[in-house]
Amino acid sequence: MKKFVYTTCEMCTGRCPLMVEVLDGEVKHIWGNPHVQGGQQCCPRGAAAKALLSDNERPQHPLIRDGERGSGKWRQASWDEAYDYIADRLKTAKEKYGAKSILLSDRGGPMTEFERTFLAAIGSPNYFNHHATCSNSVHNAHMSIAGHARNSVDYDYENCKYMVLFGRNIYESIKTTEAKTVMDMQEAGGKMVCVDVRWNYTAAKSDKFFIIRPGTDYALTLALIHQIIKDNLYDPDFVNRWVLGFDEIKRFTIPYTPEWAEKETGIPAKEIIRIAHEAGEAKPAVIFHPGWMTSWFSNDYYLRRAIYTLNALMGSYETKGGIYINKKPGEVGLKYRTLIGQIPKVKEERFDGVGTKFPHLSDQWGLAQMLPHAILNEDPYPIKAYIVMRHDPLASLPDPDLMKKAFAKLDLLVSIDINYSETGWFSDVILPESTFLERTDHVYVRSGSGLTPHLTLIRQAVKPRFDTKGRGEIFKALADRMGVGQFFPYNSPEELVAWQLEGSGYTIESFDATGVIEPSKEQIWYDRKDGIKFNTPSGKIELISSMLEKHNIPSFIPYESPPKPAEGSFRLVTSKVAVHTQGRTTANIGILNELYSENHLWMNTEEARKLGISDGDTVEVSVEGYAKKIGAKLTDHIHPEVVFMLHGFGDTVPLRTKSFGKGVSDIRLQRGLLKTAVGGNCPLTECVVAVKKTAA
């Protein structure tokens, strides 16, 4: 018998709406949800979730370490034994050092309530997620300038007439609906300008492509602001009504002319002027895309603030073809309960310095890069236990060896995952989570649904193949043992959903037909004259941020030219391809692995020739004595100061036989970059590597 189950994809953090075709109790095919995205399109990673399900090289039952940490020696345990093991150690940590000695991190996003509720219920403030190596700088920049999280706004690509991408690889680091809609925009005549340090498939599809000198995007944005103001290309009504600090930014950008920026960026002044004018003509249906994975440089915060400034000048906010604020379910009369909403926020001092050492940064996503410092120095206090929920610090943050040294000091390290993560391999306990096809989670507001707010969820399509459990059951069981089970008022996912929707007029069956509860298809747009909600102290877009000024942090900083790497040295830049995400979910899936099983080092042809390197040669890439061999791939279309490799390779877990040992790990080369830049990001592209030819 065939049936369709509507759910949410969890192969990457894009979380696209899916329709799972189930035949006689087995997954037959995974499609996009046509009721939400207007078609069954689904990217290769989502489609390959069927192969994830049938993969036997993932944890199949709870495991407790049976040897040194990281030795790979495990014993199979029952769930009760594993829960008791964890709860006993958590209780000891809490009694001796307080609940704040317990940390928890995940990958962020809308499906994080179980773990955040658990942590808050036991009394720890120390939730954080992976964004230190992803979008912290753009998130914090937007918080400071508009009072909005990076993802509490979205983009109306469909109606956009002109979009500028700064390193946002929209056609390779893909979200299905985003890629499809941007393609629709291009087909309808919308123009796309791509600025990147290297050519990629997004560049190949753009109307204009500029290779920019690495680290100079800020110079480009300053020159664009300069030109837009100089030639009166901005939206005066929007700026007068909603923007504070226009005169200051005008004065500040006077010296930053396109001619000056040409020398810094390598992009001709006339092209910079052209972008300013083309955007000015297309406004307000213009998007200067602020980026997504933005852990680039120490000054990245100011680049992102400048990009948002460009959008503010264009009047792009809350207009067709621009940036819109995501509307909330309450605005269409949709009421639902959340688990986390039942618990007051824990107000104790955080481990990562957010709110103390870093008063201007958001605690929403925290600072994962502070882990080793906090654990090793007990600063600001001792840390004893760490629960890693579908997050892999040892595979995603720089300096994994330092991280391991810190983890060795913990009394408890738990990994909850569908895969053997590198952190999991170093843990005391691995709790195997059911894949998103095998479990039901809580109801949440779908991000990207901001014009017509709607609820959705991850919903079980098939029974678990192995002795795995859903996160809702795992955290409830741990909460029960910690004496805070009352915050998990359910005995099954169905009971939880019923509790969440109580009094709303909807039930879990309301999701059956389309996968969403969407009271109205009518788009909500706030009034551009009086109705836009910017959550800054002034209620406006603050180019001069009152919050930053209060903390004596400048709202803009002068541009500093980045140093050119020495001869034979290059900046290491990374990105993704469509078939792989952050490596851990997709790398070991056979049908994806066969398309990309290892990464290569992209180099500028001319620079490579100077070093005697030909296409396909083996090269040694090294930093401070740490060296790895990798195949070279030469291209004319990469900046001479840059080398590039895909992120997520160099797997160290032997049980993952398809990805183990394949390719090179970028994070192991990012030595010494476990830093907190002003935007809360690790400055990952400040990594400079030496490259030389070597024997294969």
Added chain:
Amino acid sequence: MSIYYIHQSQKRCIGCRACEIHCKTENDVPVGPRFCAIVPVGPKVVENVPRMNFIFMPCFHCENPWCVSACPTGAMQKRAKDGIVFVEPSLCVGCKSCITACPWGVPQWNRDTGRVFKCDYCRHRVDEGLEPACVTGCTTKALKWITPDMASLDKREKFAREIAENLPY
């Protein structure tokens, strides 16, 4: 008669290879063989932008298929009603004549069974009134399931539009 055609828009294709994965999962194709393939070609610089072509290579379901003619056992067949070319596995002896014969390398070797298998336009789906999985699942809707005469009509219309745009009045 061969009545189907998959049209690929080079403009819309981003080379993500979702078509390959949808094909593999729908037809349970193991690692190794591929019923359809995206072959990236490029980059080639056109007006200062390095462009890519992603050539989609399924089976073309020829009107006079080389593979069917080459098959000594009658395993490789053409469906009378719609021209879909498929393998009847019980008749395949694994001689690989079809692999030799096909100019585009379409027939694939199944190591597990020692037989040939290939793209059959997901005929189980087509028979239900659906499109092949590669078309339905395509991320950017670059693939279209149409008839050959629709393909030529579309091409003419597209050409006409482009010509008209450049015509002086």
